Amino acid sequence: MKKIFKFQIAAFALLVAFSCKEVKKEATDATTEVEAVVEEVKEEVMAENITFMMEPKSGSSVTGEVSFNEENGTVTMTGTFNGLSEGEHAIHIHQTADCSSDDGKSTGGHWNPTNEPHGAWGAKEGYHKGDIGNMMADAEGKAVLEFSTDQWCIGCDDENKNIVGKAIIVHQGVDDLTSQPSGAAGARVSCTGIIE
Secondary structure, X not given: OHHHHHHHHHHHHHHHXXXXXXXXXXXXXXXXXXXXXXXXXXXXXXXXXXXXXXXXXXXXXXXXXXXXXXXXXXXXXXXXXXXXXXXXXXXXXXXXXXOOOOOOHHHOOEOXXXXXXOOOOOOOOOOOOOOOEEEEEOOOOOEEEEEEEOOOXXXXXXXXXXXXXXXXXXXXXXXOOXXXXXXXXXXXXXXXXXXX
């Protein structure tokens, strides 16, 4: 009888130990799931999205809408523009979010926090952080642009990457990607300030 009792106690102890191990494993699995959900929520919170309307400058009728979306360290700029002449037009980020002047020159020069020469984006000889390049307008004067980079951020502490406080300028002409300091792109025909 004592042997049976000892056996029952041993079996009960094993059962409790096994159950505790299972509960601990389930708790660990649940914690891992919660941590994964928290990371997903953090990523969603970290995503920034700002949108601005372009206003005509230099006597033009060029309008449009520009959006910036930052996710996982990459900023994507999307723009739609109307009222352009058919052909290529330069688009840049300029240093100051001030579109108050009729000619758009209140925005200053290209945004160039690293003091590089003007050039095509990614050129090994150098380029401004604002040197987006050219976009093509169709016969109806419409142009669409999408541009992504990890060299910009929206409102971060890195002044070499932060686009807040800058301006978007569309030019009448083509950026030749070589003329200094701005690519000889002509009049500033549309402007918006990037203010978060």
